[in-house]
Amino acid sequence: MHFVICAFIALICLITAILFTEVFPKWFKAVLALIGAATSGYALAILIRKIAIVSKAYAKPELWSTAGICAAVMLVIIIIATFVLKKKKAIE
Numbered sequence: 001m002h003f004v005i006c007a008f009i010a011l012i013c014l015i016t017a018i019l020f021t022e023v024f025p026k027w028f029k030a031v032l033a034l035i036g037a038a039t040s041g042y043a044l045a046i047l048i049r050k051i052a053i054v055s056k057a058y059a060k061p062e063l064w065s066t067a068g069i070c071a072a073v074m075l076v077i078i079i080i081a082t083f084v085l086k087k088k089k090a091i092e
Helices: 001-018 026-055 064-090
Strands: none
Touching: 001 026, 026 064
16 A cells, blocks of 8 residues: 555656646756655555565565665656756757
C-alpha cells in the first residue's frame, strides 16, 4: 500500500508540473521535481524491497539507503529529460 501512495504522490507532482508549466516560477518547479524524485525513489525502493522479500533471491536491502540511491537516479533522469526537452524546443 505504501508503494501505491508514493507512486500516486509522484504522479501528482509530475502532472502538476506539466499542467501548470507557464504559471509556476522556476523555484517552485524545482521543488516539485525534488518532491517527485524523492517520492518516486522511495516507491522504487519499496518495490525493490518487496521483490526481494517475495522472491528470496537475494538479501533484503536496507530501505533508506536504497531509497536515497533511487531518488538520486530519479532526479538525474528528471534533469536529463529537462535538458533534452529544452534542446528539442530550441531546435523547433
